Amino acid sequence: MGGSGLVVSDLSVGYGPVRALRRVSLQVPEGAVVTVLGANGAGKSTLLRAISRTLSFHGGAVVEGTVSLAGRRLDTLSPDRVVAAGVSQVPEGRQVFARMTVADNLAAGALGSPRSRRAAALRRVHELFPVLAERARQRAGLLSGGEQQMLAVARALMAAPALLLLDEPSLGLAPLMAERIAETVKEINEQGTSVLLVEQNAALALRLAERAYVLEVGEVTLSGPATELAASDEVRRRYLGVVDEDAAADAARAGTGTRTLTRWRG
Incomplete structure (x- = not known):
């Protein structure tokens, strides 16, 4: 993977004395x-906040490491400059402006963008x-949950990002x-926008992604092509709900229960 996309190198993050990320490294190649x-x-959410430079709003701070996009350092920029550099985040829980109209929510996503790009982004x-x-004239708080998620994604896209962070x-x-949102993520990517997806629905995420990383207690414990992780027995047990029946039976006969790993590395 080249350096034309997002590169996170040895990133450590703390919330006061609590270390939330420990030397995390990952890459999102352009268009992936x-x-x-x-x-x-x-x-996972801490990682996205570190990339978008919104950690300080949650009481966190980068302790060490770097984040760059297309060779440009992001970890020295303010959040608004990160958006201008091509990164938009869709936060967990949607967080639309409930009392504002749909149109005004979208306009808020375009703040700071050149006027020449806004009409194309809206289209x-x-x-x-x-x-x-x-x-467009309806208050965002009156939309269904799925429609609010659409609005949250659309608001982020109004900045015409090169990289979309989805939490x-x-x-x-x-x-x-959820399937409709997944299909839209695929379409957004096919239009040229890179995506870094944090998702607890592992089956959906691994189907969409080319590459996957597993975070455990703030560290990357496994990474590789998404198809390989989807075939991993450990990933299947932990995240896909697939049980190795023979192993479970052997463990039950031994009276020990199903053995699981606390850490592993690819």
């Missing part, structure tokens, strides 16, 4: 979809999410809506 898997508290998000054009886009959505 990369996913980060892990349990709650593994540091793009309306093509991706026609319902947002239909409900749990399927969280709380019905399976059919």
Whole structure:
């Protein structure tokens, strides 16, 4: 993987005395979809906040390491300059401006962008999410959960990013809506936008991504092509709900229960 995309090198993050990430390194090549898997508290959202430079809003700080996009350092920039450099984040829980209209939410996503790009960006998000054009004057808080997720993604796309950071886009959505969001992520990527996807629905994430990383207690414990991780027995047990019945039976006969690894490396 080359350095034309996102490169995170030896990144460590702390919340006061608590170390949330420890020397994390990963890459998102230009035009790729990369996913980060892990349990709650593994540091996935912290990683995205470190990339987008929004850690300080949550009481965190980068302790060491670098983040760059297309060879340009991001870890020295303010959050608004990171957006200007080509990175937009869709936060967990959508966090749309509930009292503002759909149109105003989208306009907020374009703040700081050249006026010449705004019309094209708006056309793009309306093509991706026609319902947002239909409900432009409706308050965002009155949208369904799935429609709010569409709005959150569309708002981030209004800045015309080179890299989209997605934090749990399927969280709380019905399976059919989660699939619709997944198809939209695929289409966004096919249009040329790179994607770094944090997602607890591992089956969905591994289907979308070319490469995957597993975070465990703030460290990368496994990485590789998404197809290889999807075939890994450890990943299948931990994240895909697939049980090795023979191994489980042997463990049960031994009276020890199913053995699991606490750490592993690819």
